[in-house]
Structure formats: C-alpha cells, structure tokens
Amino acid sequence: MSYAIQWLRSLIFNGQMYLAMLVIGLIFLPAAIVSRRGAIAGCHAYVKWIRWSASWMIGLKWDIRGEPPTDEVMVAAKHQSFMDVLAIYGAIPRGKFIMKAILKYAPIIGQFGLRIGCIPVDRGKRGQAIKKMLDDVKSGRALPGQLIIYPQGTRIAPGVKAKYKIGTGVLYRELGQPVVPVATNVGVFWPKRGIYRKPGTAVFEFLPRIEPGMEVDAFMARLEADIEGASDRLNKEAGFDG
Numbered sequence: 269m270s271y272a273i274q275w276l277r278s279l280i281f282n283g284q285m286y287l288a289m290l291v292i293g294l295i296f297l298p299a300a301i302v303s304r305r306g307a308i309a310g311c312h313a314y315v316k317w318i319r320w321s322a323s324w325m326i327g328l329k330w331d332i333r334g335e336p337p338t339d340e341v342m343v344a345a346k347h348q349s350f351m352d353v354l355a356i357y358g359a360i361p362r363g364k365f366i367m368k369a370i371l372k373y374a375p376i377i378g379q380f381g382l383r384i385g386c387i388p389v390d391r392g393k394r395g396q397a398i399k400k401m402l403d404d405v406k407s408g409r410a411l412p413g414q415l416i417i418y419p420q421g422t423r424i425a426p427g428v429k430a431k432y433k434i435g436t437g438v439l440y441r442e443l444g445q446p447v448v449p450v451a452t453n454v455g456v457f458w459p460k461r462g463i464y465r466k467p468g469t470a471v472f473e474f475l476p477r478i479e480p481g482m483e484v485d486a487f488m489a490r491l492e493a494d495i496e497g498a499s500d501r502l503n504k505e506a507g508f509d510g
Contacts, residue, residue, distance in 0.1 A: 271464075274326070274464065275463060277326050277465075278463050278464050278465040279463050281321065281322065281325040281326045281465065284325075285321070288317050288321070289314060289377075290375075290376060292313055292317060293314075293376035293380065294376075295310070296310025296313065296380075297310075297376075297379070300383050301383075304383055304385070304411065306383075307384050308362060308384055310380060311380055312357075315354045316358070319354070319358070322465075326465045326467060327467030327468070328351075328457055328458065328465055328467055328469075329469045330469065330471070330472060331469050331471045331472070332472050332474070333471060333472070336448075336474050337414055337477070338360065338361055338414075339446075340414070341414055341445050341447065341448050342414070342416075342439060342440065342443065342445050342446070342447045343415065343416045343417070343447075343450060344418075344419050344436055344447050344448070344449050344450065344491055344495070345416060345418060345449070345450035345452070346420075346424070346450060346451050346452050346496075346499050347420060347422065347423050347424060348423055348425065348426065348452060348455030348460065349423060349454050349455055349460060351454050351458045351470060352450075352452050352472065353416075355452075355454070355472045356416055356450055356472060357416065359472065359474070360414045360416075361413070362411075362413030363414050363416050364385035364386050364387070364411065364413050364415055364416065365386045365416050365417075366386070366389055367386045368389070368390075369388040369389055369390045371388070384411075384413075398438055398439060398442075415439075417435075417436055417439065419432040419433060419436040419491060419495070423455075423460045424455075425460050426453065426455040426456050426499075426503045426508050427503070427508065429496075432491065432492045436488070436491065437488045438484070440482075441484050441487075445480060446479050447477060447487075447491065448475070448477045448478075449474075449476075449477075449478065449491055449495045450472060451472075451494075451497075451501075451502055452471060452472045452502060453470060453471055453499065453502035453503045453506045453508065454471075454472070456468070456470070456503060456506040456508045457506070458470070471505070471506070473502065475494050475498055476494075478490060478491065478494075
C-alpha cells in the first residue's frame with residue numbers, strides 16, 4: 269500500500285475518531301449523569317469502536333499481553349500516543365487518570381473524565397495533584413479503581429530516553445498499593461505527532477506487578493528498568509531499531 273493512500277486513510281480515521289467521541293458521548297451522557305457505571309460503559313464503548321475502526325480503516329490492531337489488573341492498583345505505563353490511553357483503559361474495569369485541569373471544561377471529555385474518577389490538576393502542579401489524591405484516598409472520597417499514571421509525564425517517541433518523575437514513587441510509597449508496569453511499542457505505528465498511522469499490530473504488555481514496601485529510589489529504578497526494557501524489546505519486535 270502506498271504512503272499516500274495510507275496517509276489519506278489515516279486522515280479519514282482521525283476525523284471519524286473525534287466524530288465518534290461526540291456521538292458516543294452524547295448517547296451515553298444520560299447514563300453517565302445518573303451513575304459512574306454509565307460513564308465507564310460509555311468510555312469502554314468508545315474504546316471498542318476505535319479498536320474496531322482502526323483495524324479496518326488503517327490496518328492497525330492491538331494486542332493485550334500479560335494480566336490486566338482488576339483490583340486496587342496503580343498502573344504505570346509507557347506513554348507514546350493516544351492509542352495507549354485507549355488500549356490500557358479498555359483492558360481494565362475501572363481506570364482513572366490524573367488529567368490536565370483544563371480538560372474538565374472540554375465537552376464530552378471533561379464530563380466523562382470527572383465521572384469516571386479522574387483527578388484534574390493544573391499544568392506544572394503535579395505535586396498538588398499527588399497531595400489531593402492522597403488526601404482523597406485517606407478521607408474515603410476517592411472512587412475505587414485502577415489509577416493510570418505516566419511516570420515520564422508525557423508522550424515519548426520510541427528510542428527516546430526521558431527521565432522518570434519521582435511523583436510516581438511518592439504515590440507508590442504513600443498509597444501502599446501494588447504497581448503494574450505497562451510496556452508498549454504503539455509509537456512505532458501511531459507517532460506522537462502527525463496524521464500518518466502505520467498498519468500493523470501494536471502490543472500493550474502488562475508486566476509483573478511491583479508489590480508495596482520497596483524504598484522509593486529502588487522502586488523507581490526497577491520501574492524504569494522493567495518498562496524501558498520491555499518497551500525496547502517490543503519496539504524491536506515491531507521492526508524498530510532506532
């Protein structure tokens with residue numbers, strides 16, 4: 269398939285992705301207003317739509333490996349594109365994120381994000397988000413589920429190294445929950461920027477959990493080694509050797 273045709277298919281896919289967000293969001297909005305379960309159902313329906321439409325529109329599928337958690341844990345994931353947000357959320361029953369505060373004002377995304385338990389935080393004030401979440405957990409206000417966090421804080425292209433932020437270690441220490449690392453090679457197919465989406469199979473691998481009790485420095489070193497090592501392996505599996 270020529271690059272030009274795949275680029276055009278990618279453009280169409282990207283457009284319908286946002287249209288589907290609006291349509292599915294409006295369909296599930298009444299249920300989301302009534303209950304958190306309705307909001308979660310709407311988000312999972314959107315994930316299923318994107319997974320299905322990506323498979324035939326742009327030839328991009330995804331494969332979930334390992335054991336996605338169903339209990340109260342933190343999920344610390346490699347972040348390379350919007351697809352990893354969807355795939356990881358769709359693989360677990362009650363995912364929630366720390367999200368940019370401005371997103372709570374965004375149509376559909378904001379309403380559903382708050383309903384599923386996402387924690388809004390102002391850009392550059394991640395420390396406040398950590399404190400708020402710890403306070404909410406201790407007071408019982410936090411909604412149950414799996415907190416999805418990105419230790420590097422932003423999307424990182426395959427082959428690029430970026431520092432793991434200590435906030436993940438602070439949450440690990442204070443919450444006393446297991447952490448499930450997740451590696452991926454999705455950035456090989458769905459880059460950080462641009463329209464083009466490469467056909468193939470992106471892999472999202474849930475790695476063995478890290479139980480609570482480690483010192484923060486040791487935890488951070490193991491988390492980075494686990495995620496980066498597995499992601500490098502998956503990148504090579506996808507044909508990336510940069």
